[in-house]
Amino acid sequence: MANNAAPLERLIEQFSRFPGIGRKGATRMAYQVLGMSAADAMELAKAIEEAHTRLHRCRICQDYTEGDLCRVCASPKRDQSIICVVESPRDISAFERTREYNGLYHVLHGLISPMDGIGAEQLCVKELLARLGDGTVKEVIMATNPTVEGEATAMYLAKLIKPMGIRTTRLAYGLPVGSSLEYADETTLYRALSGRDEL
Numbered sequence: 001m002a003n004n005a006a007p008l009e010r011l012i013e014q015f016s017r018f019p020g021i022g023r024k025g026a027t028r029m030a031y032q033v034l035g036m037s038a039a040d041a042m043e044l045a046k047a048i049e050e051a052h053t054r055l056h057r058c059r060i061c062q063d064y065t066e067g068d069l070c071r072v073c074a075s076p077k078r079d080q081s082i083i084c085v086v087e088s089p090r091d092i093s094a095f096e097r098t099r100e101y102n103g104l105y106h107v108l109h110g111l112i113s114p115m116d117g118i119g120a121e122q123l124c125v126k127e128l129l130a131r132l133g134d135g136t137v138k139e140v141i142m143a144t145n146p147t148v149e150g151e152a153t154a155m156y157l158a159k160l161i162k163p164m165g166i167r168t169t170r171l172a173y174g175l176p177v178g179s180s181l182e183y184a185d186e187t188t189l190y191r192a193l194s195g196r197d198e199l
Contacts, residue, residue, distance in 0.1 A: 008034070060131065062107040062124045063089045072105060079103045081138040085128065085157065087111055087145060091181040095143070098186045101193055103141075106131065111149040112156055120156060128157070132164055139167040141196055145180055146171075158199040169196040 004012065008030060015026035033041060057063070058070040065071070072078055072092070082103030086092060087110065095101050108123045131137065140161055144150035158168045172195030181189070 057107075061105050062109060062127060063092055063105060077102070080136050082141065083128075083131065083137055083139075084141045084143050085154075086143050086181070087150070087153075088182075091143065094181045094184060094189060095193075098190045098193070100190050108144070108153065111144060111147075112153045113149045123153075125157065125160075129160065132161065132166060137166055139169060141193075142168065142170045142199065143181065147178060154199065162199070168199045170199050171196050 011030040011033065012023070012026045015021055015029045016023055018026075021029070033044065036044070054066055055064045056066075058065045058073055059068055060073040061070060063070045063072070067074070079102050083106050084095060084101060084103055085106045085108060086095075087108055089107050092105050092107070095105070106124070106128045108125070108128075110118055110123050112118060112120055112123065128140075132140070140157075142154035142157060144154050154170055158170075161168045171192040184192075
């Protein structure tokens with residue numbers, strides 16, 4: 001650690017902040033960046049800066065977008081009566097790859113996790129509930145990951161939504177327990193959507 005020049009050490013520290021990236025992986029990434037041409041390194045830095053300055057949350061579903069609305073919320077072809085609730089914007093990409101789901105989405109930006117100090121107030125729950133008041137939505141699909149936190153979040157939301165008279169379903173267990181939606185293949189996601197159950 002002390003053998004590295006200070007700028008290299010700072011770069012390694014920044015990469016190691018990413019989930020799932022340990023010191024060895026962060027060191028490899030840092031050396032990869034150092035091996036880039038100056039133009040490529042500046043393009044990478046510019047892409048990071050543009051993502052931070054130009055992207056913001058869609059005012060309806062909380063996915064990332066450049067405009068006021070994301071492309072899903074802005075589309076008149078989407079089924080307005082169904083909302084699929086996901087943990088992260090990455091999960092939307094996974095569902096869109098199936099080409100089988102034509103409803104809307106809602107991104108929570110996390111899961112309830114008391115061990116990590118994350119409660120419902122840190123998630124986009126009030127934004128979800130605000131979307132359900134006008135009677136347009138007939139079903140909410142809980143598509144959180146099949147983990148302890150995902151299950152707890154789905155059950156919490158179901159208790160809030162069911163009294164509104166809205167059908168609340170959960171993805172079927174075609175997905176392996178403990179896995180992430182982001183890495184599921186299209187067939188598994190399609191079967192999970194098709195076999196969803198009432199909560």
